Amino acid sequence: MLNIVDTTNAPEALTSLLKEFRRVQVSRFPIDVVFNPHSSALAFVDSRFPTESTSFQKVAGLLVWKTDDEGKSVYEITSRLISNSKFNPGKVEHHTKTTNDANKAVKFMRDYIKPFSQIELADRSRGAVQSAFTEQKMEVRSAFYDACQIGVEALIQEVIRLKAIGVKPQTERFEKVYTEGIPKYEEYLVSKEKKFNQAHIFINPDDSVLFTFYIDGADKPTTTSYESLTECPDWAQQSVAMLRMVEATKRPVAGLGTRWGDRDFWVEAPV
Numbered sequence: 001m002l003n004i005v006d007t008t009n010a011p012e013a014l015t016s017l018l019k020e021f022r023r024v025q026v027s028r029f030p031i032d033v034v035f036n037p038h039s040s041a042l043a044f045v046d047s048r049f050p051t052e053s054t055s056f057q058k059v060a061g062l063l064v065w066k067t068d069d070e071g072k073s074v075y076e077i078t079s080r081l082i083s084n085s086k087f088n089p090g091k092v093e094h095h096t097k098t099t100n101d102a103n104k105a106v107k108f109m110r111d112y113i114k115p116f117s118q119i120e121l122a123d124r125s126r127g128a129v130q131s132a133f134t135e136q137k138m139e140v141r142s143a144f145y146d147a148c149q150i151g152v153e154a155l156i157q158e159v160i161r162l163k164a165i166g167v168k169p170q171t172e173r174f175e176k177v178y179t180e181g182i183p184k185y186e187e188y189l190v191s192k193e194k195k196f197n198q199a200h201i202f203i204n205p206d207d208s209v210l211f212t213f214y215i216d217g218a219d220k221p222t223t224t225s226y227e228s229l230t231e232c233p234d235w236a237q238q239s240v241a242m243l244r245m246v247e248a249t250k251r252p253v254a255g256l257g258t259r260w261g262d263r264d265f266w267v268e269a270p271v
Helices: 012-024 101-110 119-148 152-164 173-194 234-243
Strands: 002-008 032-037 042-046 059-065 075-079 096-099 198-203 207-213 220-226 256-260 264-268
Touching: 002 012, 012 059, 012 101, 059 101, 075 101, 096 101, 152 173, 198 234, 234 256, 234 264
Parallel strands: 002 032
Antiparallel strands: 032 042, 042 059, 059 075, 075 096, 198 207, 198 264, 207 220, 256 264
16 A cells, blocks of 8 residues: 655656556555655655655665656666666665666566565664674673682682692692692792893804893893803803703793803893
């Protein structure tokens, strides 16, 4: 059923086509028909969703009449239900059918100008509802994690207390915390107190040594040169000797330093 709301100033070519369409159009809910003088289009609006928009996504369909270079009538029917493969889906033309034949235009209108389907009605809000649903799930998850939030240090300290009073772990995961986690935590406590107090030792081709000492918090390093490694402090000599036994992986060796190359070392200072 069509409900002619306002076709004032609509060209006769459109109103006559509208009459033909009215004879064959059937729908449970009325489709409001309004002529838009700005777009020269008849807008067919699903009466359940009134709108002044002439966007094809928001109406049941649009009908535009114009003439070509030869003065022949051209009817353009635009509808969200049309998929014109000649045009890219991102273009309005993808949703448009064009014909010079009034009878064919009426057929296009009958086939493509329809109220929103049940699925389309659901899809109008489905995206927003799904987003809100997911957001709510995330809020519940966040609330759970916030309520149970406990730092690793607080956890390990509690485990240490439980172990001290003889409580045995009931799961494999906590058994691992007992056997591996506690020692690693104790190692971490020592490690986190360490400062970057290291000496860069570069051995020149003539075996002389450039000794650059960095102390954490100092504005700049102290520099010294030695005729040979044997003149360096004992702790530096011992660390270099140990580092020479490992590959130059450029990875720190705990308690020693880093072998950067065959003649290039960083050693931890006993400060």
